Amino acid sequence: MSADTRVYTASMLAYQEIKSCILMGEVPAGIRLREEKLAERIGVSRTPIREALLRLHTERFLERHHEGGYRIAVPSARVIKELYEVRRALELFAVRRTVESIGDRDMEMLGQLEAEWTALGAEVPSSDPEFVLLDEDFHGRLAESSGNLQLAEELRRVNERIRPIRTHDFVTPGRVEVTIEQHLGVLSAVRTGKAEKAEELLERHIRQSQAVVETSSFKAFERMLTVGVDEVGSLW
Numbered sequence: 001m002s003a004d005t006r007v008y009t010a011s012m013l014a015y016q017e018i019k020s021c022i023l024m025g026e027v028p029a030g031i032r033l034r035e036e037k038l039a040e041r042i043g044v045s046r047t048p049i050r051e052a053l054l055r056l057h058t059e060r061f062l063e064r065h066h067e068g069g070y071r072i073a074v075p076s077a078r079v080i081k082e083l084y085e086v087r088r089a090l091e092l093f094a095v096r097r098t099v100e101s102i103g104d105r106d107m108e109m110l111g112q113l114e115a116e117w118t119a120l121g122a123e124v125p126s127s128d129p130e131f132v133l134l135d136e137d138f139h140g141r142l143a144e145s146s147g148n149l150q151l152a153e154e155l156r157r158v159n160e161r162i163r164p165i166r167t168h169d170f171v172t173p174g175r176v177e178v179t180i181e182q183h184l185g186v187l188s189a190v191r192t193g194k195a196e197k198a199e200e201l202l203e204r205h206i207r208q209s210q211a212v213v214e215t216s217s218f219k220a221f222e223r224m225l226t227v228g229v230d231e232v233g234s235l236w
Helices: 003-023 035-042 046-058 077-101 104-122 131-144 149-171 175-191 195-226 229-235
Strands: 062-064 070-072
Touching: 003 035, 003 046, 003 149, 035 046, 046 062, 046 070, 077 131, 077 149, 077 175, 077 195, 104 131, 104 175, 131 149, 131 175, 149 175, 149 195, 175 195
Parallel strands: none
Antiparallel strands: 062 070
């Protein structure tokens, strides 16, 4: 194994370990994450810890601490609700536009998307926060099929902002299977020209996801806010 591979592996380990702790609400809100403590806890050097923290900051799981370094980013319930409203409006408009103006190229692209998600349904992945990236890819490509690339880009930005929250959806048992089934239902309605059905299924899908996310993330954030620094501060 080369040195580069060892660094990459250590960085991925650090990233996964820290992210898992964030999702489970094990990191106190407001506490400054210290590289040396994280390195000791995870069993790697400070370089992969630094790389993992930077990646988690880019993905909006972390924000800058006023004393330097990072702390957990805890978005407000209002911001989450507003971003979901924007996401829903963008996606519903996109899916109707797709049905109304779909061409052969779009149909081919959607057929490929359907094949990929049918394959996922045949061998359902286990609960995994990383599944959020596959989910974003699905919604992004569905929006692109509308032909409005600016709309698809705005949706990408919204999804990036709520990604730390939406990962909670895919650590909830059974949600990956439900998501695959709902995605295939939306695609079927779009490809058969049923605009109202597609909108109905898509809105239901987004609202259900939001409800799960709000419940799961609230429990995690509640844990972050109530866990005592004296209890676990020495670990971070």
